[in-house]
Amino acid sequence: MKQDVLFPDPKPLARRNDPLESKEAAKEVVKTLAEKQAWALHCIQSRPGWTVNELAEWLDLRDPRRIGRRLPELVRMGRAYKGGTRICRMTGKNAAIWFPVKP
DSSP, rough: OOHHHHHHOOOOOOOSSSSSSHHHHHHHHHHHHHHHHHHHHHHHHHTTTTTHHHHHHTOOOOOTTHHTTTTHOOOOOOOEEEEEEEEEETTTSEEEEEOOOOO
């Protein structure tokens, strides 16, 4: 399947009244957003039931937010869901675990 079918154009990231700089920045983000969402989906398909911090460690990311920001987007798109919580192996704290939606 083509990526643009899996990840349709996202809603506008800048409002009509936003400054020009915000609108230009939003255009740049939209160019790569579908790719980032596809990457995040692939990650939770590869490691279902992992926390954001566990995924970040596996991916060797310095900032867990890099993947963590994409997961709620996937939930809103119907591509992923939170499967409850458990103790994270990285932090020792209770954390959400993420799963892909079965096609």
